[in-house]
Amino acid sequence: LVLPTKFTIAGRTYELVPFLKKGESSVKSYTMMERAEELCANLGQRDSTFILDYQAEIPVKYRGKLILVFTGWLNPSNLQVVACLLWGGDRWRQSWLDGGDKCVRLVRRRI
Secondary structure: OOOOOEEEEOOEEEEEEOOOOOOOOEEEHHHHHHHHHHOOOOOOHHHHHHHHHOHHHOOHHHOOOOEEEEEEEEEOOEEEEEEEEEEOOOOEEEEEEOEEEOOEEEEEEOO
């Protein structure tokens, strides 16, 4: 799966960051959160909502292929679950995720 790793939303540039290490097929959310910190890719609700507000600018190629994760936004009822954006057939939707696999990418803001 070869997709662009950088995209621009309303003038802000983001990049997609893989977090799986060699030989891993998936990890739980707490591992994903640790790696997001290490990779400076632990964006939260503000960026997630911003991207969702301008979702028409998310590359069409990502639809149904990638889940965008925001480890800085935790589910208030379960702090082991992180926010994500996923393609829902007709638009991007905010949801919750408790782990990640090869289709999941951390989102990092480029400066």
